[in-house]
Amino acid sequence: MVTRAHYLEVIRERLTNFPVVSVLGPRQVGKTTLARVIAGEQPSHFFDLEDVDALARLAAPKVTLERLEGLVVFDEVQRKPDLFALLRVLADRAPLKARFLLTGSASPAIVRGVSESLAGRVAMVDIAGFNLQEVGPGEWRKLWWRGGFPRAYLAATDAASRQWQEEFVRTLLERDMPQLGITIAAATLRRFWTMLTHYHAQVWKGSELARSLGASEPTMRKYLDLLSSTFMVRQLQPWHENVAKRQVKAPKVYVRDSGLLHCLMRQPAFEDLEAHPKLGASWEGFALEQVLSVTGDRDAYFWATHGGAELDLLVHWRGRRYGFEFKYGDAPSLTKSMHIALADLKLDRLFVVHPGDDSYAMSDQAEAVAIMHLPARLAEASTGSGH
Ligand SMILES: Nc1ncnc2c1ncn2[C@@H]1O[C@H](COP(=O)(O)OP(=O)(O)OP(=O)(O)O)[C@@H](O)[C@H]1O
Ligand SMILES: [Mg+2]
Numbered sequence: 001m002v003t004r005a006h007y008l009e010v011i012r013e014r015l016t017n018f019p020v021v022s023v024l025g026p027r028q029v030g031k032t033t034l035a036r037v038i039a040g041e042q043p044s045h046f047f048d049l050e051d052v053d054a055l056a057r058l059a060a061p062k063v064t065l066e067r068l069e070g071l072v073v074f075d076e077v078q079r080k081p082d083l084f085a086l087l088r089v090l091a092d093r094a095p096l097k098a099r100f101l102l103t104g105s106a107s108p109a110i111v112r113g114v115s116e117s118l119a120g121r122v123a124m125v126d127i128a129g130f131n132l133q134e135v136g137p138g139e140w141r142k143l144w145w146r147g148g149f150p151r152a153y154l155a156a157t158d159a160a161s162r163q164w165q166e167e168f169v170r171t172l173l174e175r176d177m178p179q180l181g182i183t184i185a186a187a188t189l190r191r192f193w194t195m196l197t198h199y200h201a202q203v204w205k206g207s208e209l210a211r212s213l214g215a216s217e218p219t220m221r222k223y224l225d226l227l228s229s230t231f232m233v234r235q236l237q238p239w240h241e242n243v244a245k246r247q248v249k250a251p252k253v254y255v256r257d258s259g260l261l262h263c264l265m266r267q268p269a270f271e272d273l274e275a276h277p278k279l280g281a282s283w284e285g286f287a288l289e290q291v292l293s294v295t296g297d298r299d300a301y302f303w304a305t306h307g308g309a310e311l312d313l314l315v316h317w318r319g320r321r322y323g324f325e326f327k328y329g330d331a332p333s334l335t336k337s338m339h340i341a342l343a344d345l346k347l348d349r350l351f352v353v354h355p356g357d358d359s360y361a362m363s364d365q366a367e368a369v370a371i372m373h374l375p376a377r378l379a380e381a382s383t384g385s386g387h
Contacts, residue, residue, distance in 0.1 A: 002130055002134050002135060002150065002154070003134070004030065004034060004130075004134055005134075006133065006134075007034055007125070007127060008034065008037060008038065010125055011023065011034065011038055011101070011125055012038065012041075014123040014125060015038070015071070015099055015101065017123065018099075018121065018122060018123040019090075019091035019092075019096055019099055019100065019121050019122075020087060020091050020099070020100045020101075020102065020118055020121050020122040020123070021099075021100070021101050021102070021122065021123050021124075021125060022077075022102040022103075022104065022114055022118075022122050022123070022124050022125070023035060023101065023102065023103045023104075023125050023127055024103075024104055024105070024111075024124060024125070024126055024127065024231075025105060025126060025127030025128060025231060026105055026128075026129075026149075026230060026231035026232065026256075026257075027105045027168070027171075027172060027176055027230075028149055028150070028151065028168060029105075029127050029128065029129055029148075029149060029150070029231075030127065030129075030150050031075070031103040031104075031105065031127055032048075032075050032103060033150075034103075034127065035073050035075060035101055035103050038071070038073075038101060039071060039073050039101070042070055042071050043069065043070035043071070044070050044071040044072070044073060045068050045070065045071070045072045045073065046073045046075070047072070047073065047074050047075065048075045048076070049074055049075060049076045049077060049079040049080050050075070050076050050079060055079075055080070058080065058083075061082075061083060061086055062086060065086065065090060065098075066090070068097075068098050069097055069098050070098060070099075071098065071099050071100075071101060072098050072099070072100050072101070073100075073101045073102075073103075074100065074101070074102050074103070075103050076103060076104060076105065077102040077103065077104050077113075078104045078105070078106045078113070078180075081113050084113040084114065084116070084117035084118060085117050087100055087117065087118060088117045088118055088121065091118065091121045091122075092121070102114075105176075105230070105231070106176075106180050106229070106230065126296075126297070128148060128231075128256070128289065128293050129147060129148020129149050129150070129153070129257055130143065130148040130149075130150060130153050131143075131148060131289075131290055131293040131294070131375075132290050132371070132372075132374060132375050133293075133294070133375040135153065137371070137372040137373070137374070137375055137376070138372055140355075140371045140372055141270070143258075143286075144258050144282075144283075144286045145158070145258070145259065145262065145270045145273070146158070146161045146259045147165070147257040147258045147259020147260055147261075147262070148257060148258075148259070148289075149164075149165070149168065149257060149259065149260075151164050152164050152165050152168075152259045153259075158269070158270075161259070162263060165259055165260055165263040166263060168260070169190070169193075169260065169263065169264070170186075172230065172232070173186035173189055173190055174186045176230070177189065177226075177230070180230075182226060184223070184226070189223060189226070189227075191213060192209070192213060192220070192223045192227075193227060193232070193233075193255075193264060194264050195209060195212060195213060196209070196224075196227070196233065196253065196255065197255055197261055197264045197265045197278070198278075199253055200253070200254055200255050200261060200278065200281050200282070200285060201252065201253075201254055201280075201281035201282075201284045201285050202252060202253065202281070203248055203250050203251070203252050203253075203304070204224070204235070204250040204251050204252070204253050205250075206220045206221055206224075206250075224253065231256065232255065232256060232257075232260070233253060233254065233255060233256060234253070234254040234255075234256045234289075234297075235251040235252070235253055236251055236252045236253075236254065236288075236300065236301065236302050236313070237251050237301055237302075238250070238251065238252075238301060238302060238303065238304065239301035239302065239303045239314050239345075241303070241344060241345055247303075247304065247305050247306070248304040248305070248306070252302050254284075254285045254288065254289075255285065256285075256289060257289075258282060258285060258286040258289070261282060261285065262282070265278065279328060280327075280328045283326055283327075283328040283355065284312060284326040284328075287324075287326040287353045287371060287374075288312065288313055288324070288326060290353075290371070290374055290375075291313060291315070291324055291353070291374070291378070292313075292315075294375070294378045294379075294382070295315045295317045295322075295378070296317075299315060299316040299317070300313060300314070300315045301313075301314045301315075302314065303341065303345060308337070309337050309340040309341060309344065310337055310341070311323050311324075311325065311337075311338075311341040311345065312324055312325050312326050313325075313326075314345060314347075317381075317382075318381075318382055318384070320348040320349070320381075321345065321346065321347050321348050322347065322348060322349055322350075322351065322381070323338075323341055323342070323345060323347040323349070323350040323351070324350070324351050324352075324353060325338060325350065325351070325352045325353070326352075326353050326354075327352055327353070327354045328354070328355060329354060329355075329356075330354065330355075330356040331354075331356055331358070331368070332352045332354050332362075332368050333362060334362045334363055334366055338350060338352070338366060342365055342366065347365065348365075349365055349366070349367070349381070350365055350366040350367070351366075351367060351369045351377070352366065352367070352368045352369065353369050353371055353374060354368060354369070354370060354371065355370070355371055356368075356370055357370055357372075358370055359373045359377065
């Protein structure tokens, strides 16, 4: 078992402050495993809503749930959306008789239910695949290549890992999407997703995609949003600083899990990726997810002006403004674009994350951070200590 101390701590903390905590993330990322650990720590009742017996126990939900005490877990809550209204009533009881932990892997359904019924009563915790901190920073190459889904990361061999990913993609498209009421043909969505890997880490070009797939731009947008809402794709929004430069408006798009990216790109082995033109883009996406797994993504953007100045990632975190550049190269140095970003965006600090072995200062405000030092460096920044 890989220990997910950070998530456990966050979920425990939220449960003390909210009557309902909702754990959201992609399929197979480890939501149930986390919920079971939390449930095992206290008196609890566990309802797996994909299980017919659990559903039978909830045939008369009000009567059943009203008398339960302790922690009540609903795993895959989107399977029984009529629970939300009842949860609202149960969460408003005083004194609070039970708290509720929900897990879900379909954000549109769950977010709608949660926001419409449980506003002000619920805390959301987003779960992603394993990060560097969890697997050990020295394992970054393996994590990058295989991605963070537990079964892909922990597979006995790279081949077994890839097999699992292929199966995951197939199941998502052929079973999970239709269960969400999505009626787009699996083959169509797969073609779109595969095509999207060519645009990984680029500004969204809906018209280009529409042309190559022979579909309309709004249709492309709809597919993009669909893959985003099931946590497969990230849309990073542009930051608009109040300066007199024309700035880019469309989001940047990323296949969130680097392992699934490599699977969809049909890269047979790490060595092939190293010779691939998308190597730098893959690195950018991987390192970006590592940062966001620590800082959270609620206040994260990219920045680009039509004049050519760019910043891969801007995060407002713990009262500070951090910039990140992701460079696949051994010993990055300060570029003109980095100087402009530092000045125009008034960054407190700029981190240039690279795959080499050394971390070093590049200027008063900028430093190169080796990926294996990233978790420790972010932990340091979070406590306000710095250089
Ligand atoms: N921390 C972990 N260490 C090792 N293996 C893990 C860990 N978390 C999850 N796994 C493994 O990954 C797989 C998926 O885990 P789990 O069922 O908890 O995910 P899930 O998000 O609930 O998936 P689903 O969406 O399909 O319900 C399981 O085989 C589980 O044993
Ligand atoms: Mg589960």
